[in-house]
Amino acid sequence: MDHDGIDVVDCDLLIVGSGFAGLWAAISARSKGVKRIAIADKGAISLTSQSKMAAGATIFCLPQHRPDEWLDDMARANSYLSRQDILSLILETSYSRLRKLESWGIEYMRLPGGGYFTLPSRGFERARMLVVPKGSGSRGGSAVVRAMLRQVKAPPDFEHRVDLYPRKMITGIMVRGGRAVGAVGVDRRTAEPIAFRSRAVILAGADCSFRGNYLCVDQVTGDAFKLAYDAGVRLNNMEFLVSNTGSPRYGFEGTGMAARFARFLDRDLQPFMKRYHPRADSAEIRYIVQAMADQLLQGNGPPFFFDMSSKPSSYIIHMLLDRIGNMVPLNLERLRETGVDVFRGPQEWVPAVHSLRGGIRTSTDCMSDLPGLFAAGLSQSVDPGLFNGWSSMRAMWSGERSGEAAAGFVLSCDDAGRDPGEEKELARRALAPLRCRGGSDPDGVCAALQRAVFPYGVSVCKDAGSLSGALREVERLRDELVPALSAEDPHQLVKAHETANMVAVAELYLRVSLIRQESRADHFRVDFPSTDDESWLAWINVRREPDGSASFEREDVPLDRYPFGPDLKSDRIREVGAAR
Amino acid sequence: MIDRIDEELCLGCGNCDVCCPMDVIHLDPPSRKAKIRYRDDCMTCYNCELTCPVGAVRVDPARRERTQAWEADCALGTGALIASGSDADANSGGEGGVS
Ligand SMILES: Cc1cc2nc3c(=O)[nH]c(=O)nc-3n(C[C@H](O)[C@H](O)[C@H](O)COP(=O)(O)OP(=O)(O)OC[C@H]3O[C@@H](n4cnc5c(N)ncnc54)[C@H](O)[C@@H]3O)c2cc1C
Ligand code: SF4
Numbered sequence: 001m002d003h004d005g006i007d008v009v010d011c012d013l014l015i016v017g018s019g020f021a022g023l024w025a026a027i028s029a030r031s032k033g034v035k036r037i038a039i040a041d042k043g044a045i046s047l048t049s050q051s052k053m054a055a056g057a058t059i060f061c062l063p064q065h066r067p068d069e070w071l072d073d074m075a076r077a078n079s080y081l082s083r084q085d086i087l088s089l090i091l092e093t094s095y096s097r098l099r100k101l102e103s104w105g106i107e108y109m110r111l112p113g114g115g116y117f118t119l120p121s122r123g124f125e126r127a128r129m130l131v132v133p134k135g136s137g138s139r140g141g142s143a144v145v146r147a148m149l150r151q152v153k154a155p156p157d158f159e160h161r162v163d164l165y166p167r168k169m170i171t172g173i174m175v176r177g178g179r180a181v182g183a184v185g186v187d188r189r190t191a192e193p194i195a196f197r198s199r200a201v202i203l204a205g206a207d208c209s210f211r212g213n214y215l216c217v218d219q220v221t222g223d224a225f226k227l228a229y230d231a232g233v234r235l236n237n238m239e240f241l242v243s244n245t246g247s248p249r250y251g252f253e254g255t256g257m258a259a260r261f262a263r264f265l266d267r268d269l270q271p272f273m274k275r276y277h278p279r280a281d282s283a284e285i286r287y288i289v290q291a292m293a294d295q296l297l298q299g300n301g302p303p304f305f306f307d308m309s310s311k312p313s314s315y316i317i318h319m320l321l322d323r324i325g326n327m328v329p330l331n332l333e334r335l336r337e338t339g340v341d342v343f344r345g346p347q348e349w350v351p352a353v354h355s356l357r358g359g360i361r362t363s364t365d366c367m368s369d370l371p372g373l374f375a376a377g378l379s380q381s382v383d384p385g386l387f388n389g390w391s392s393m394r395a396m397w398s399g400e401r402s403g404e405a406a407a408g409f410v411l412s413c414d415d416a417g418r419d420p421g422e423e424k425e426l427a428r429r430a431l432a433p434l435r436c437r438g439g440s441d442p443d444g445v446c447a448a449l450q451r452a453v454f455p456y457g458v459s460v461c462k463d464a465g466s467l468s469g470a471l472r473e474v475e476r477l478r479d480e481l482v483p484a485l486s487a488e489d490p491h492q493l494v495k496a497h498e499t500a501n502m503v504a505v506a507e508l509y510l511r512v513s514l515i516r517q518e519s520r521a522d523h524f525r526v527d528f529p530s531t532d533d534e535s536w537l538a539w540i541n542v543r544r545e546p547d548g549s550a551s552f553e554r555e556d557v558p559l560d561r562y563p564f565g566p567d568l569k570s571d572r573i574r575e576v577g578a579a580r
Numbered sequence: 581m582i583d584r585i586d587e588e589l590c591l592g593c594g595n596c597d598v599c600c601p602m603d604v605i606h607l608d609p610p611s612r613k614a615k616i617r618y619r620d621d622c623m624t625c626y627n628c629e630l631t632c633p634v635g636a637v638r639v640d641p642a643r644r645e646r647t648q649a650w651e652a653d654c655a656l657g658t659g660a661l662i663a664s665g666s667d668a669d670a671n672s673g674g675e676g677g678v679s
């Protein structure tokens with residue numbers, strides 16, 4: 001069906017994004033009786049997602065493990081800003097998802113005796129992950145998304161359909177009668193607008209990387225955050241921007257797996273992590289990144305180095321990396337061809353801006369404040385930290401859960417009707433950059449945004465002065481350059497939207513970072529270096545008011561309902577300058 | 581960064597076009613050959629090379645220049661940093677192995 005040049009799709013449930021979360025949502029919504037499901041993705045269906053490129057290490061709590069112990073560790077590692085209600089659900093049900101994956105043909109690495117081979121997840125004391133999934137000739141996340149895609153494409157009957165819409169970038173959510181009733185987007189190759197009319201929408205479009213220097217995340221531009229924000233729902237944990245580490249020159253996956261086997265060195269090739277953390281080089285990545293920033297202040301870098309050459313560690317890491325599949329073995333081979341053997345000696349290494357860990361605040365059913373709008377995967381806010389193997393498990397759980405909950409919603413509500421006027425207006429806005437000739441160039445605006453947000457004083461060791469300066473620059477981008485973003489072709493059109501989304505998300509990041517006057521998890525304020533549980537054991541929710549302004553509210557963590565909390569009497573002050 | 585596509589070898593299957601997350605490669609309809617359209621957007625994910633059935637695509641491991649944290653004007657505060665805090669009691673995460 002068409003009107004005003006807009007392609008119209010009628011469906012019951014629209015899923016935006018086709019990584020682990022989006023695919024699992026489709027499978028579970030269909031199994032609960034939803035008949036017409038549409039999956040839209042701005043790239044290929046699942047094959048361009050982070051999930052496809054992931055190494056596939058995933059935290060599964062096996063029957064012999066204690067979910068309560070893992071929850072304790074996770075709550076502590078996230079400085080008690082985790083949604084412990086959601087974490088409990090994830091851990092208690094994770095084994096059932098492992099069994100489902102196995103029934104779909106996925107096998108995780110096993111020991112010669114038959115038991116699962118597991119690795120500790122960097123930063124947690126007890127939680128462990130299964131690694132190197134394989135199936136149908138591929139490995140890693142690629143094997144997992146392919147197995148899931150086969151399920152999606154194999155409908156149990158003709159009544160229950162999942163239709164796939166690749167290369168459709170969603171740019172606006174339709175809200176009517178106080179609920180989400182679909183979305184509008186554009187085709188990435190033709191710039192033709194498309195409207196999805198649905199009874200519910202699941203946002204599974206992942207998080208925001210600001211096109212930082214971590215690998216394979218340039219397509220992760222905060223679209224889902226901006227879509228939800230514009231729809232008026234609350235987001236939180238937006239102050240938690242996590243950096244990983246990596247080479248400034250080439251991509252490298254495996255810093256997490258290399259925990260316990262490798263060392264970080266300063267410019268004189270001296271190890272420094274022992275001075276910063278009792279777990280030294282196996283500490284959570286956040287401590288390594290913060291230590292690098294401190295070393296920089298002391299003049300000990302850059303450059304910094306990462307050394308995986310000591311035996312037998314180099315052998316173990318090498319063995320694991322070669323098995324991961326995806327790009328990893330090919331990348332290592334290409335590096336060797338160009339004279340770089342990452343296992344031979346110290347490699348130049350830098351912090352790499354990776355992921356904004358906040359997201360859409362939801363119920364345990366994954367529904368946002370707006371009825372009919374659900375969030376899954378990294379679009380949902382669950383906890384502020386980045387831990388190996390946890391993102392995948394979160395995406396799988398929330399995919400399954402949001403699919404079930406959305407099914408319940410879809411089957412109990414009426415058709416929302418149609419409003420071609422609203423579709424037309426959203427389509428007009430989606431195409432605006434094509435009409436704006438000679439305006440600002442998306443790449444230029446993106447580079448200016450990165451120069452504002454990536455400096456250490458803004459991304460790692462924040463202080464009021466640096467954050468305020470960055471905010472002024474981001475506001476200038478928002479007011480002067482974003483409205484004039486221009487696109488010469490559909491490719492640029494997508495980049496214009498992605499850039500506008502990143503600018504909007506950066507503004508929220510900076511504003512909330514200024515509000516939280518303490519240090520917690522990856523939010524480190526040099527001017528407020530202590531963790532202040534008395535005042536700040538709370539989430540900062542942000543939402544867009546009808547007049548377009550942002551409003552902020554504090555929401556206390558409900559420790560009375562959660563199993564684990566900090567000992568408020570203990571001295572939780574970080575030892576400022578202890579490394580000196 | 582993507583280095584080249586060998587047009588002699590290319591069968592025009594379109595796999596690399598479909599699997600490129602950054603829309604760098606387009607299959608050119610008249611010639612049915614894959615072309616590099618937006619090289620500067622390449623993020624060195626190797627998806628194209630991994631998916632090509634005939635080995636026509638080659639990706640170089642070097643990545644495009646990236647904005648680094650210390651390159652920008654970096655006004656760091658004077659107080660410093662971390663150390664153990666609430667994690668001081670945390671110890672080993674255990675060795676890799678059986679569970
Ligand atoms: C190189 C790499 C290795 C990793 N390794 C691991 C690992 O070993 N273990 C682990 O747990 N985690 C790992 N991760 C992280 C993990 O892959 C992700 O956290 C997880 O896969 C996220 O799943 P998701 O479904 O939320 O999002 P994604 O898999 O990113 O899928 C989101 C989808 O939404 C689409 N989308 C976004 N915006 C829009 C829009 N506006 N319109 C339409 N579609 C849109 C995207 O194109 C994408 O396909 C890794 C990540 C990377 C990049
Ligand atoms: S390496 Fe990745 S981003 Fe670059 S052209 Fe190939 S598929 Fe596209």
Ligand code: SF4
Pocket residue numbers: 585589590591592593594595596597607613614631632633634635636637
């Ligand atoms: S995948 Fe290979 S054969 Fe297929 S279009 Fe691309 S270059 Fe040509």
